[in-house]
Amino acid sequence: MQTFTIKPFDMPAGAAALREQVRAVIREHVTDGDIVRRANCWQVNDPEFSRVLGKAGLIGMTWPKQYGGHERSALERYIVLEELLSAGAPVGAHWIADRQTAPLLLRYGTEAQRQRWVPGIAAGEIYGCIGLSEPNAGSDLASVRSSARRDGDDWVLNGQKIWTTNAHIAHIMIGLFRSEEGSERNAGLSQFLIPLDTPGITIRPIINLTGEHDFNEVFFDDVRLPADGLVGTEGQGWSQATAELSLERSGPERYLSSHVLVTELIRHAGGSQDAAVLALIGKLASEVWTLRQMSLAVAGRMAAGEDPALEATIVKDLGNSLEQAIPSLIQAVVELDLSSGDALALLTAQLLQVSPSFSLRGGTREILRGIVARGLGLR
C-alpha cells in the first residue's frame, strides 16, 4: 500500500523570473505597515491590490486568453500563489473567484456566463463567494434546504446561506440549492450563479471573534434569476460542487496561513542561541518543506488531468493542523507580551484567535479524516 501517490514534480523553467515578478509587485504595492493584516492573508481584502495583480497578469493564470486568462501552467500558477501567501499579501478579495468561481464557470458554465464574468475576475475587479453552508447544513452539507423553483423560464430562489465569506464585497455567489422539490440528500441539488445585486437578497454581517467582518448571512426572498442562472446541469449540483474540492483543499493556502509568523519567529531568533526557539524553527521548516512537496505533487497530478481527492484531503488536514499549531508552539517557547506592539506578539495574538477557523473552513478536521479513512478502505 502507498497512502500517497507521489509523482515528483519539476518546477518549470522560468520559475525564478516569475517569482521575482511577483516579489517586485509585492515590494511596490504591499507597503501597509499593519503587520496583523499579513496574517491569514487570503482572508484579508484589498480590492486595490487585487486590481494591481489583475493588471500584472497574475490572476486567472491558467485560463484561456479569450476570457482574460494567461494560459500559463498549473505550476506557474502555484508559484504565484505561494509567493503571495508567504509574503502575507492581501489577496482575499479575489481569492475565491480566482480559485473557484471562474474555474467552475470555465468548466460548466455557458458561453454567455463565461464572457460576462470571467474577464472581470481575471482583471481583479469581480469577486465571488461560496454559498454552501446553511444554518442546518454544516458538515452535513447534503441537508441543504434552500430552494430553487422553476417559474416559466426563470428560477426563483428562497432560503438562507450562512458563514458566507465576503458576501458583502462580492459581486456573485455560486450557491447550492435544492432544485427538485421533495428530493433528499445529495440528489436534486443544483448550482446557481447569483449576482448579489439581484432584488430579494439581503446580506447581514456576522462579526467574528476578533471583531472583524469577514462572513455573512445571506437571505433569499423570491430571488428571480433568468434561465441561465443555472450553472452546469440541473440536478448535478452535488457532483459539480464536490469535483472542485481537490483544488480547494490542496493549495498552498492550506499550510501557509501562518507563514508570516514563522518569518517573524526567525527574525526574533536573530543571532539567538535559544535551543528551544532554534529547534522550533527547524521543526516548522521541516514540516513546511514536506507539505510543500505534498501540495505540489497534488498540483502536478491535477495538471495531468487526474483527481487525487484523497491526497488533497491529506494535504488539507496536515496543513491546517500545522498552520493552526504554529501560534501556540511559539507561545510555548517565547516569552511574549501580547499587549505590546512587537511584531511577533501582534501576529501571535492575531493567529491564536483566527487559527481555530483553519480546521473548520473548507471542511472540518473530523470530516476530512473521515474521508481519509474511507480512502484507506476502513469499513
Next chain:
Amino acid sequence: MNEQQTMLADMAGSLFSALSHGATVAADWGRIEEMGFAGLLLGEEEGGFGGGWADAGIVFRLAGYHALALPLVEAVVAARLAADAGFAGDGFGTLAEKTEGGIDDGGFTGFLKGVAWGREAGYVVAPSPSGGAMILSPRDAVIEKRQNAADEPRDILRFSGAPVVPVDADIFALGAAARSMQMAGALDAALELAVGYVNDRKQFGKPLGKLQAVQQALAVFACEAAAANSAAVGVAQALDRGDASFEVAAAKARANMAAGLGTSIGHQAHGAIGFTHEYGLHPLTRRLWSWRSEFGGEHHWTMLLGTRIAAAGADNFWAEMVRRSDPVA
C-alpha cells in the same frame, strides 16, 4: 515511476518480501548480490545499475516496507562512495554512524559506532575525524557486537593505526537520507497492517474499522505516513540535484515525527496481538524506533536546520527553500 523503476520495484518487492525480517547475511546475501542491488548507485560502466537516488529511494523504501534484515541500504551507499574513492573492496560495504578518534600518519586510531553488520562487512565507510569520510577494513578492527532495538547488528569497531582511504562525503547525512526512505516504507507497511486488522477484527458486533474513533486515529496515521513518504521522495530528488543538506535535515526530522505517531497509533489499533512476538507488527515498529535515533534524532536535525535558517535571516528562509527546487536560471 517510469517503466524501469516499476520493474525495479517489482524485483525488489518480491525478493524483500520473501526475505523480510528473517533474513541473514550468511544465508541470503548471495541473492542480493545475484540481482545486483548493491550496484544500484553505480554507473553501468562501473558494473552497476546506473541508477540515481530516485531509484535508490524506491528500493530503500521497499527494504523498510518489508523490514528487510540485511544491510542493503548501507551496501548501496558504501559501494557508491568506494567507487568515488577508487577503492575496490571485497564483500559488501557498510556505513558507520559515528567516529571517535584521530588520524595520524595516515593511520586511524579510535572507534566507529553504529556499524551496520560490521562483523560481516568487507569494508566500512565512516565519518572521518579530519572531515569528509574514510574507508576502513573491519579485518583491521577489534569488533564488539552490538544491536539496535530491532536486533539489527550495530557493531563497534576499534582500530589502532589502521590504513584509511579518504572519500569526500557526508556519511551522517547520507545515512539520514537512507533511513528516512526506509522509515517511509515501514510506516506504510505498519499502516497497512493496522487497516487490515481493524477491518477484520470484530468487537461490539462489528469490525473495529467501523468505529469512528478508530477511523480518525488511522486517518492521522495515514497523513503521517504520507508526509514521511513525500519527504523521502523529496530528499531523493534533492540528492539527484546535488546539494541536499537542507532537504536531508527536513526529511529525517519529518520521518522521525511520523514514526512517533505511527508506531503508537499502529500498536493501539492492534490491541494485544500487536504486542506479541509472533505477529508481524514489531519488525516494523522496532525498526522505526531504532531508525528514529540513528543518523540523527529530531533534535539534532531541527537544531541544525533552525540554526542555519536563523543565521541566513528571516527574509531568506522562504526564498532559499523554494530556490532549491527551482531549475537553475
